[in-house]
Amino acid sequence: MHRPAAAKPVKKVKVKASARAIAKAAEPAMDVAVGRRIRDLRRIRQFSLETVASRTELSIGFLSQIERGLSSPSLRVLATLADVLGVGIAALFGASPNADGAPDQVVTRGLQRPELKLWRTGVSKQLLSPASPDNRLNLFLVHLEPGGSTGDELYTHDGEEAGLVLEGEMMLTVDRETWSLKTGDSFRFASRRPHRFSNPANDAKAVVLWVNCVTGTA
Numbered sequence: 001m002h003r004p005a006a007a008k009p010v011k012k013v014k015v016k017a018s019a020r021a022i023a024k025a026a027e028p029a030m031d032v033a034v035g036r037r038i039r040d041l042r043r044i045r046q047f048s049l050e051t052v053a054s055r056t057e058l059s060i061g062f063l064s065q066i067e068r069g070l071s072s073p074s075l076r077v078l079a080t081l082a083d084v085l086g087v088g089i090a091a092l093f094g095a096s097p098n099a100d101g102a103p104d105q106v107v108t109r110g111l112q113r114p115e116l117k118l119w120r121t122g123v124s125k126q127l128l129s130p131a132s133p134d135n136r137l138n139l140f141l142v143h144l145e146p147g148g149s150t151g152d153e154l155y156t157h158d159g160e161e162a163g164l165v166l167e168g169e170m171m172l173t174v175d176r177e178t179w180s181l182k183t184g185d186s187f188r189f190a191s192r193r194p195h196r197f198s199n200p201a202n203d204a205k206a207v208v209l210w211v212n213c214v215t216g217t218a
Contacts, residue, residue, distance in 0.1 A: 030117050032069030034078075037092055039067040041085045055084045072120045076155035076196075083157045088214040090127050090138040092116070105130035113141075122148025122199070125210070136214045144170065144206040149198035156195070159214045162188035168206030172197045 042052055053060045058077065065071035066081075073081070075089075082089045093114040108130050117124040122145035129139040142163075154173065164186045172179050172187055174195045181187060189195065191212070199206040 028069060030119070031072045034073070034092060034116065035067045035069040038081055038085070041087060041091065042067075045085060047085075052081070052084055056080045072118065074121055075118055075123055075150045076153060078116075078118075079155055079157035079191075088135060088138050088159070088212055089125075089157075090114075090129070090131065090135060090140075090212070093125075093127055093131065105132070121150065122146070123150065138212050138214075140210040140212065142208040142210045144168070144197075144199035144208070146199060146201050146203055146205065148206075150196045152196070154194035154196050156193065157191050159191040159212055160188070161191050161210065161212050162186070163208050163210040166207045166209055168199060168204050169201055170197055170206045170208055171200050 042049075049060050049063050052058075053063055056063075056077075058080070062071065066073050066077075078092055079089055082092055085091075093116045108128055113126045113128060114131050115124060115126045124143045126141040126143075127138065128141055129135065129137070165181045165183055167183060169183075170181045172181055172195070174189045174193050179187070180200075
């Protein structure tokens with residue numbers, strides 16, 4: 001007797017909004033906001049793309065892509081642009097100071113922190129101090145995803161910086177020396193010294209309280 005073939009079990013497909021997919025959707029918006037801020041600052045300074053390109057040694061095409069949100073710049077590139085535009089890197093966070101962001105603002109609420117996500121490199125920075133392009137001293141909470149890094153190339157910019165590792169481990173290179181910093185370790189160096197940093201862990205995030213002080217203007 002011919003028996004009908006057994007029906008194949010129907011696989012249940014779970015419809016789930018992935019946090020990663022949501023983050024991916026927000027990433028281009030972050031690039032657009034940062035690019036717009038860079039463009040606005042460039043225009044305020046009355047710099048042409050050609051001028052910025054010559055001072056940063058970046059191509060005009062690349063700068064144009066950054067300003068249009070078509071390219072996600074590294075922290076090294078942002079630090080270089082901030083130098084040329086005569087601001088601290090906090091001024092490039094893409095969000096202009098809100099109504100409460102007066103030059104004499106004292107408090108920043110936890111839910112109002114501007115954030116800069118360099119999603120391609122696994123680095124994000126939350127601005128803990130009041131947002132203002134005129135600020136010379138800025139306090140950040142830096143998050144380094146596993147393997148997150150500023151890149152293999154050392155970079156420099158104006159100012160001084162210092163920090164305290166709150167969680168995890170961070171590799172810090174200044175000039176030709178490299179240190180492994182763990183929870184509770186701290187550091188300070190002049191930002192004109194070539195430097196880079198990274199999280200060497202494969203499965204743990206690093207969190208660093210970071211201070212940047214801009215000492216001059218472009």
